[in-house]
Amino acid sequence: MKPAPFSYHAPKTIEEAVATLARVAPDDGRVLAGGQSLVPTMAFRLARPRHLVDINGVAALARLAVEDGQLCIGACVRHAAFERPVAQGPLGELLKQVVQHIAHRPIRARGTFCGSIAHADPASEWCLVAAGLGAEMVARSALGTRVIAAKDFFAGIMTTALREDELLTELRLPLLAPDVRFGFYEFNRRAGDFAIAMALVTYRLKNSAIVEPCVAVGGAEATPRRIAQAERLLDGSMPSADIFAAAADAAAKAADPLDDQQNSADYRRALVRTVVRRALARAAI
Numbered sequence: 001m002k003p004a005p006f007s008y009h010a011p012k013t014i015e016e017a018v019a020t021l022a023r024v025a026p027d028d029g030r031v032l033a034g035g036q037s038l039v040p041t042m043a044f045r046l047a048r049p050r051h052l053v054d055i056n057g058v059a060a061l062a063r064l065a066v067e068d069g070q071l072c073i074g075a076c077v078r079h080a081a082f083e084r085p086v087a088q089g090p091l092g093e094l095l096k097q098v099v100q101h102i103a104h105r106p107i108r109a110r111g112t113f114c115g116s117i118a119h120a121d122p123a124s125e126w127c128l129v130a131a132g133l134g135a136e137m138v139a140r141s142a143l144g145t146r147v148i149a150a151k152d153f154f155a156g157i158m159t160t161a162l163r164e165d166e167l168l169t170e171l172r173l174p175l176l177a178p179d180v181r182f183g184f185y186e187f188n189r190r191a192g193d194f195a196i197a198m199a200l201v202t203y204r205l206k207n208s209a210i211v212e213p214c215v216a217v218g219g220a221e222a223t224p225r226r227i228a229q230a231e232r233l234l235d236g237s238m239p240s241a242d243i244f245a246a247a248a249d250a251a252a253k254a255a256d257p258l259d260d261q262q263n264s265a266d267y268r269r270a271l272v273r274t275v276v277r278r279a280l281a282r283a284a285i
């Protein structure tokens with residue numbers, strides 16, 4: 001099948017892009033980034049946007065830089081950029097490990113980090129990273145710019161706080177201190193598939209005890225999020241298989257899993273327990 005007819009717009013600057021979006025968004029205008037989610041849905045006519053605002057020609061959106069303790073990821077930075085460390089310390093290494101779980105190489109060469117965030121698939125690895133590490137999203141429209149915290153950004157399955165006339169110009173991730181330990185674990189049935197459940201954990205050690213724990217879960221619920229019940233158990237505890245199992249149990253109990261024909265809520269809850277425990281074990285290595 002071919003996409004339904006649409007008008008194509010190719011702005012060269014951010015100002016031009018948001019001005020075009022202001023004009024066409026009310027008439028079902030959409031941003032086109034890597035096209036790896038939008039174009040297949042158009043080909044199946046599940047989406048029929050009347051206008052596409054192609055941001056790939058906006059050079060300013062390809063920026064990937066460390067600034068004021070944050071990694072700034074522009075809207076046109078592809079997944080593949082993270083296949084090598086893009087920041088010193090644990091953050092660059094974390095992103096390098098996580099990106100290997102996103103789709104396949106051709107999709108990683110085209111799809112963008114910010115496109116994943118705007119698309120907000122519950123099983124997106126980058127959405128989990130953004131929620132776990134407390135990213136900031138920079139949204140720009142003809143009316144101005146606003147910065148949205150990750151905890152306020154993901155509103156539901158493929159639903160975000162972005163308005164239809166807003167362009168996500170950049171996402172900012174805080175750099176991680178050199179002694180931050182991290183672990184990521186994802187479960188899917190075939191390599192390259194979307195996650196059925198995944199966990200990202202970080203923590204530091206102070207006098208051998210866990211401090212500043214972060215336990216974030218994605219894929220299992222409608223939106224990725226940190227699980228405070230698991231973090232409370234870990235905080236101040238010595239790392240051990242028992243405390244990791246207890247935190248994983250707490251995460252599973254706190255989860256509100258999705259339920260569909262392929263994966264029941266009970267199955268996903270059991271997976272949450274497993275992925276959290278394994279992510280914690282990886283962080284301890």
Ligand SMILES: Cc1cc2nc3c(=O)[nH]c(=O)nc-3n(C[C@H](O)[C@H](O)[C@H](O)COP(=O)(O)OP(=O)(O)OC[C@H]3O[C@@H](n4cnc5c(N)ncnc54)[C@H](O)[C@@H]3O)c2cc1C
Binds near residue numbers: 192
């Ligand atoms: C076979 C296959 C397997 C995949 N597997 C995975 C996987 O395992 N994990 C994973 O995370 N993803 C996976 N993906 C999706 C892929 O990562 C996409 O690249 C990503 O979801 C969207 O990024 P994009 O740049 O391609 O966005 P597009 O497809 O261009 O856009 C997606 C949506 O976001 C909006 N949008 C994009 N950028 C912006 C912006 N800057 N501001 C505002 N709105 C914007 C668009 O209007 C559209 O609604 C897979 C895709 C395919 C085809």
